[in-house]
Amino acid sequence: MLAENLTDLICHHQPDGRYEWLSPSVEAILGYAPEALVGEDPYELFHPDDCERIRTESHEQILNGQEANTLIQYRIRHSEGHYVWLESLTETLRDASGEIVRLQVTSRDVTERQAIEEELQRQAHHDPLTGLANRTLLTLRLDALVASGETDFAVLYLDLDRFKAVNDTLGHSVGDELLVQLASRLRREARQCDTVARIGGDEFALLLTEIESEDDAVAAAARVSHAVHAPFDLGGTLREVTLSVGIVLGREDQQASGDVLREADLAAYDAKKNGRAGWRLFTPALREASDRRRRLEADLERAAERNELRVAYQPIVRLSDGALSGMEALVRWQHPELGLLYPDVFISIAEEIGRIGEVDRWVMQEGLRQFERWEAEMGREIDLTLSVNCSARDLHEPRFAERVRGIVGAEPRRAERLTLEITESLLVDDPQRAAAVLHELRRDGLRFSMDDFGTGYSSLSVIHALPVDTVKVDRAFVQRMHEDASALAMVNNVVGFAHTLGKDIVAEGIETPEHLVALREMGCEYGQGYLFGKPLAPDVMSTLVRADVPSWAPLWESVRA
Incomplete structure (x- = not known):
């Protein structure tokens, strides 16, 4: 009677995972009648990306005698086809000889909480104005590349020339609209494996992965420069803008994302100093000049x-x-x-x-x-x-x-x-x-x-x-x-x-x-x-x-x- 009134989902499983019994709340949470799932393999319902994690972090540990005292979160398919996030705790039921005869899993629906957490995560890693990745997300991805020892990447530091003049003459709201339109154009020039990020007021970055040579990075710089060449329509006012681009290639001696971004910034600064609307490739001489400066x-x-x-x-x-x-x-x-x-x-x-x-x-x-x-x-x-x-x-x-x-x-x-x-x-x-x-x-x-x-x-x-x-x-x-x-x-x-x-x-x-x-x-x-x-x-x-x-x-x- 108690199980019938619980909002949490309680399931009994055979040691191999198949359902033996499910509480009535399964219908409210997953849309299935309890008897419809008896004898079914839950792995057929788990999200494909979660199956292996469930098997190794929970199911196999319990069968090997390690009590799983931590909660695990995963996705499971609803009867209507969409996925529901569950948070579950598994306990073992043993016979007199100590053998596991049944697994009891207590779960609750955390879909709404997960959506909130994902939105908070998205906000923490994306720029609110343009929707692009922010400096934090760019840094995480760049740090992972540097730590792996990979060198087939490049960072393009994109500095919008004379953006202050747009804000001063047309207003900050128009300046924001320019940034949004620019972000859209940069997205179109990026590949699926690349990351486009806004890292400052009028500063953007493009993280290129899986590149074969310096020529690939230079070609990307030419593409994004060409992409912004056409005038932007800012509330009926056509405005032409240019980019100063700094390029840094992946190297084995790079230690952290901060080093890479500083080098790219130095190259962009040099491009701006030498007439804007161009690109510069980072060289050690730029670092020496920066140190002297x-x-x-x-x-x-x-x-x-x-x-x-x-x-x-x-x-x-x-x-x-x-x-x-x-x-x-x-x-x-x-x-x-x-x-x-x-x-x-x-x-x-x-x-x-x-x-x-x-x-x-x-x-x-x-x-x-x-x-x-x-x-x-x-x-x-x-x-x-x-x-x-x-x-x-x-x-x-x-x-x-x-x-x-x-x-x-x-x-x-x-x-x-x-x-x-x-x-x-x-x-x-x-x-x-x-x-x-x-x-x-x-x-x-x-x-x-x-x-x-x-x-x-x-x-x-x-x-x-x-x-x-x-x-x-x-x-x-x-x-x-x-x-x-x-x-x-x-x-x-x-x-x-x-x-x-x-x-x-x-x-x-x-x-x-x-x-x-x-x-x-x-x-x-x-x-x-x-x-x-x-x-x-x-x-x-x-x-x-x-x-x-x-x-x-x-x-x-x-x-x-």
Whole structure:
């Protein structure tokens, strides 16, 4: 009577497993009348993938005298054809001699619980936005490959180029839609044995297995790059995107998934650094460069505090008569072990770790102090300008204007001699913010120069709306003037363009007398370059500042002749 009222399923089995008796609850759980299963082999009902596990982990252990005190979960077929998850505990019934005469199995339906657990497992291993595998699942699968010693795999690290611009211009919901569509395209390019994962905001990975060579991985990189080439329809707005892809191949010396993903990330970073929309294969040289970069990052954190930064000064010359009109302050880093480092080695690092503002302000402060030291030594004022580079990140700092005013102080002379050089890219990123900051500082007496003009996207209206005093022509155009007619035309156009707006011109990269003659004929006001001098240490520049006649004065005699 008790068995008839139990919701759990109780079954008696012969030692070989066949049913002898089943409680009435079998009909509610599995849809069978109890008598219909008597004499049947339950292995015919078990899910094929569970049969061997049931046999070895439960049935055979019990027959061999090992009591199965642990629960086992498995699937068994319902009368309607679908499978039900059961959780079962098996006990033995023995005769007087101790022989097993019957097995009693008590089971309960855990299908709903199993579904919840599977969903939780799915959520733990899949990205909620795209439905792709997440970093956790990718890591598990990659770790298994590495641990097995297999090397016939590759990881493609896929970094979406300029995704921030999509979020900033179209909104985060549109950015999410782009990621969902991108995930769909990546799925279509993956084979059944591959894993596509989203491992970060705009970063994806493709784990390729069963590959035969490097060519297979490169071909896969080409496929996914081509797959994203077609424009994405984002709510009626068509948007083209590209991927920077890093490739790492399986090797015997790899220890863990983290090592593989770091190498793939380094390769993707190198692809992005070298122009985006391409792929790079990981090499040990990339790791060495990364190690050196990390070291520089750590050392740069305290470079200013340790008094390791230096300033070199490059003369800016008035082209009408050759007089020294000012100088550009250029930062150097006297590294205690690596020696003197130039900006191309560490400025990008300073920008990435958020130290560029500190470096720029240090150069500004040191340059102004050097002017004041020269004036104190000479006993008179120096009527020269000091140009200092200003990064886009500087103007995006909330307190940038306040900090510059703190450096300039209440001395009008400091503000009047200081020129901040800005780039065109700054105006593209956030022209309204840039204009507001520049106008605020202009009221304090500072001047501004548009650096590397001609390499970006500035329009006449944008330049005209800003308090820019000077436009600097990029050295690349100046140096090609006599070999490339288009470069000569560009310089001529920029000079005319600037004069139309009432701006002065500084030509960079003047290296030959021919450059000087051509620029003077165009009406270019100022210039700098190796023809007049490389960036000079303060003591060398001091000699030039004190000189009545600069060392390049004979050039004007030959020009007049």
